[in-house]
Amino acid sequence: MRFWSDIHHFPSIPIAEVIISQSVSVVWLLAGRAKVYGFPVASKRKCGGYGLRLSWPVPTDRKRALVGAGPRGDRRGVTSHRDIRCINAFSRDVHLYYNATLFKEGLYKSGILDVLIPPCPPETLPWTPCKVDAPNKDLLNYFEMVVSNTLPMLDTDRSRIRRLLLQMAVSDDSPSSKAVLLSILALSSLHRDGQQEHAAQLKLSAIQALMVSPEKHLSPEAGIKHIAAGILLASFEMLRKDSGWVGHVCGAKGVITAVQGQRYVPGSDMSVILGWIYYYDVMARFSIRHWRVNMLQEASCDNKWPPDLCEMQFAFARVSFAKQIPDISNHCHQVIQLLYEVCNTLLYPWGPQYHDDEYRKSLEELELRLTKRVSLTDEATSQGVIKETSAVLELFRLSTLVYLERASRNFSGQSTKLDQWVEDSFSILTNLNACQHPFPLFILGCEARTDSRRIAILDLIAKTEEHLHVRSVQEVKELIQSMWVQEDLDVNGEIGFIRKLNLVLSTNGVVPGFV
Structure with a gap:
C-alpha cells in the first residue's frame, strides 16, 4: 500500500484518494466522501464510519503471495520443528x-x-490470605x-x-x-x-x-x-x-x-x-x-x-x-559416603x-x-x-x-x-x-x-x-x-x-x- 505524501506534485488527486496494491484494498473516508479503488462505485455499501480500514483478498487470489517449490528428494534427514530445543544466552x-x-x-x-x-534472602511472593481454612x-x-x-x-x-x-x-x-x-x-x-x-x-x-x-x-x-x-x-x-x-x-x-x-x-x-x-x-x-x-x-x-x-x-x-x-x-548408602569424601x-x-x-x-x-x-x-x-x-x-x-x-x-x-x-x-x-x-x-x-x-x-x-x-x-x-x-x-x-x-x-x- 502506498500513500501520496506530496500533493503539490499531483494536484489532480484529492487527499482522500489512495492507490491500491495487489494484496490490500483500502478505504479512506474523509469529510463524507469515499473514493475506493478496486470496488464498483455503485456498490451501495453502508458507510462504516471515519478512519482507515483494511480488507484482505479472498483466499483464491493467487497474487497475494508467491510460493516457491519445496525441496525434492529424501526428506528423512530434515529436522522437524518439534525436535528443536532453544537455549537462551543472556x-x-x-x-x-x-x-x-x-x-x-x-x-x-x-x-x-x-x-x-x-547473598541476601531473595524477595519472595507476598503472603496472601488462605482462601480455604482446611x-x-x-x-x-x-x-x-x-x-x-x-x-x-x-x-x-x-x-x-x-x-x-x-x-x-x-x-x-x-x-x-x-x-x-x-x-x-x-x-x-x-x-x-x-x-x-x-x-x-x-x-x-x-x-x-x-x-x-x-x-x-x-x-x-x-x-x-x-x-x-x-x-x-x-x-x-x-x-x-x-x-x-x-x-x-x-x-x-x-x-x-x-x-x-x-x-x-x-x-x-x-x-x-x-x-x-x-x-x-x-x-x-x-x-x-x-x-x-x-x-x-x-x-x-x-x-x-x-x-x-x-x-x-x-x-x-x-x-x-x-x-x-x-x-x-x-x-546411608556407600555412594553418599564416598561423595562426602569427594x-x-x-x-x-x-x-x-x-x-x-x-x-x-x-x-x-x-x-x-x-x-x-x-x-x-x-x-x-x-x-x-x-x-x-x-x-x-x-x-x-x-x-x-x-x-x-x-x-x-x-x-x-x-x-x-x-x-x-x-x-x-x-x-x-x-x-x-x-x-x-x-x-x-x-x-x-x-x-x-x-x-x-x-x-x-x-x-x-x-x-x-x-x-x-x-x-x-x-x-x-x-x-x-x-x-x-x-x-x-x-x-x-x-x-x-x-x-x-x-x-x-x-x-x-x-x-x-x-x-
Missing part, C-alpha cells in the same frame, strides 16, 4: 564469561559482583497422598518414611511430636495453597515447638523427632526457594549429639532418619562448596553488605563444612598439600573405591526398593566419579575414562521416565556437549515435570542451561571447570538445593 552469561577471562585472581575485586546478586486432617491426608512423594531422598523406601513421619507426628503430645506434626502441616499447606499466612504460622509454631526442649536434655527418641522435623522444615524452605534450608539442616545436625550414645541397627526406623539427614548434609556441603564462599568471606571482612545477613549465611557455610557427623555414615577434597592448587604425593595417591584410591568397591545392594533397604533405585544409585556413582575427576584436578578437557563414564551415564538417563535427583542430573547435564545429549537431558526434565507428584526440577534445568552457555562461550578452553561451576551456582539467588 547478556548476563556473556558478562560472566568476559569477567572470568579477564580476572583470574578472585571474584570480589574483579567486578563480577556487579553482576551477581548479593482442617488439619485434610492437610495430613494431602501429605500422605501427595507431599510425601516429593520429599528428597535417595535409597530409602518412601512408603516407610511416610509411615515413620506420620507415626512420629501423632504418637504423643510431646513438643518433639508436635514439631513433626506442625512441620508436616506447614509443608502440606505451602505445597497445596502456596505462600500464605496459614503456612507461615504453622512453620513458626513448629520452630517454637523445637525450641521448647534444650538439645542437651533430649532423649534419643525426641532427638530423632527433632531431626525429622528439621528435614521437613528444610524441605519447606527449599519449596519457598529460600536459603534458610541450610540453617535447618545445620540445626538438625546439632541434635545428633543427643542420639550418639545409642547404637541403631542399620535398616531400623531410627537408622532411616539418620541416613536421611546425612544425605541432606552431604548435598548441602556440595552446594556451599561452590556458592559464593570466597565472596562471603571477603564481604564479611570488608563490610560491603549488611553484616547480619552476610555473617548468617557465612556461618551456615562454616558449620556445614567444619562440623562432621560421626558414626552415622553407615546409615566434597572434602581440595579445589584449588594454592596450598602445598595439593601437589603432595600422598594426597594425589589418596585421590587415586578414592577413585578406585568408586569404580570397583561400590555395591548397589544395600542391607539397609529392601530388595524391592533396591530394584527401583539401582539406576539412580548408579547415576550417583558415575556422577560422583565425573565430579571427582573435574573438581580434584580442575580438569576441563576430555579423557578416555571420562568419556566412558559419561557414555554409561547417558545410557541410563535415556531409559528413565523421570529423574527428580538434582545432583546427578546437574553433573551429568554439564557433560552434555552435543545437541543430541542436550536434547536427551531436556527431554528427561520435561518427562519429569509431567509427573504431578514429583518435586520441581526447574532450578536445576536453568543451572544446566547456564553451564551450557558458558561451555559454548569458552571456545578456547580458557576457563577451568571449577571457575565455571562457581560462577554459575553463584548467580543463583539462593543456595542451590541439590538434595
Whole structure:
C-alpha cells in the first residue's frame, strides 16, 4: 500500500484518494466522501464510519503471495520443528564469561559482583490470605497422598518414611511430636495453597515447638523427632526457594549429639532418619562448596553488605563444612559416603598439600573405591526398593566419579575414562521416565556437549515435570542451561571447570538445593 505524501506534485488527486496494491484494498473516508479503488462505485455499501480500514483478498487470489517449490528428494534427514530445543544466552552469561577471562585472581575485586546478586534472602511472593481454612486432617491426608512423594531422598523406601513421619507426628503430645506434626502441616499447606499466612504460622509454631526442649536434655527418641522435623522444615524452605534450608539442616545436625550414645541397627526406623539427614548434609556441603564462599568471606571482612545477613549465611557455610557427623555414615548408602569424601577434597592448587604425593595417591584410591568397591545392594533397604533405585544409585556413582575427576584436578578437557563414564551415564538417563535427583542430573547435564545429549537431558526434565507428584526440577534445568552457555562461550578452553561451576551456582539467588 502506498500513500501520496506530496500533493503539490499531483494536484489532480484529492487527499482522500489512495492507490491500491495487489494484496490490500483500502478505504479512506474523509469529510463524507469515499473514493475506493478496486470496488464498483455503485456498490451501495453502508458507510462504516471515519478512519482507515483494511480488507484482505479472498483466499483464491493467487497474487497475494508467491510460493516457491519445496525441496525434492529424501526428506528423512530434515529436522522437524518439534525436535528443536532453544537455549537462551543472556547478556548476563556473556558478562560472566568476559569477567572470568579477564580476572583470574578472585571474584570480589574483579567486578563480577556487579553482576551477581548479593547473598541476601531473595524477595519472595507476598503472603496472601488462605482462601480455604482446611482442617488439619485434610492437610495430613494431602501429605500422605501427595507431599510425601516429593520429599528428597535417595535409597530409602518412601512408603516407610511416610509411615515413620506420620507415626512420629501423632504418637504423643510431646513438643518433639508436635514439631513433626506442625512441620508436616506447614509443608502440606505451602505445597497445596502456596505462600500464605496459614503456612507461615504453622512453620513458626513448629520452630517454637523445637525450641521448647534444650538439645542437651533430649532423649534419643525426641532427638530423632527433632531431626525429622528439621528435614521437613528444610524441605519447606527449599519449596519457598529460600536459603534458610541450610540453617535447618545445620540445626538438625546439632541434635545428633543427643542420639550418639545409642547404637541403631542399620535398616531400623531410627537408622532411616539418620541416613536421611546425612544425605541432606552431604548435598548441602556440595552446594556451599561452590556458592559464593570466597565472596562471603571477603564481604564479611570488608563490610560491603549488611553484616547480619552476610555473617548468617557465612556461618551456615562454616558449620556445614567444619562440623562432621560421626558414626552415622553407615546409615546411608556407600555412594553418599564416598561423595562426602569427594566434597572434602581440595579445589584449588594454592596450598602445598595439593601437589603432595600422598594426597594425589589418596585421590587415586578414592577413585578406585568408586569404580570397583561400590555395591548397589544395600542391607539397609529392601530388595524391592533396591530394584527401583539401582539406576539412580548408579547415576550417583558415575556422577560422583565425573565430579571427582573435574573438581580434584580442575580438569576441563576430555579423557578416555571420562568419556566412558559419561557414555554409561547417558545410557541410563535415556531409559528413565523421570529423574527428580538434582545432583546427578546437574553433573551429568554439564557433560552434555552435543545437541543430541542436550536434547536427551531436556527431554528427561520435561518427562519429569509431567509427573504431578514429583518435586520441581526447574532450578536445576536453568543451572544446566547456564553451564551450557558458558561451555559454548569458552571456545578456547580458557576457563577451568571449577571457575565455571562457581560462577554459575553463584548467580543463583539462593543456595542451590541439590538434595
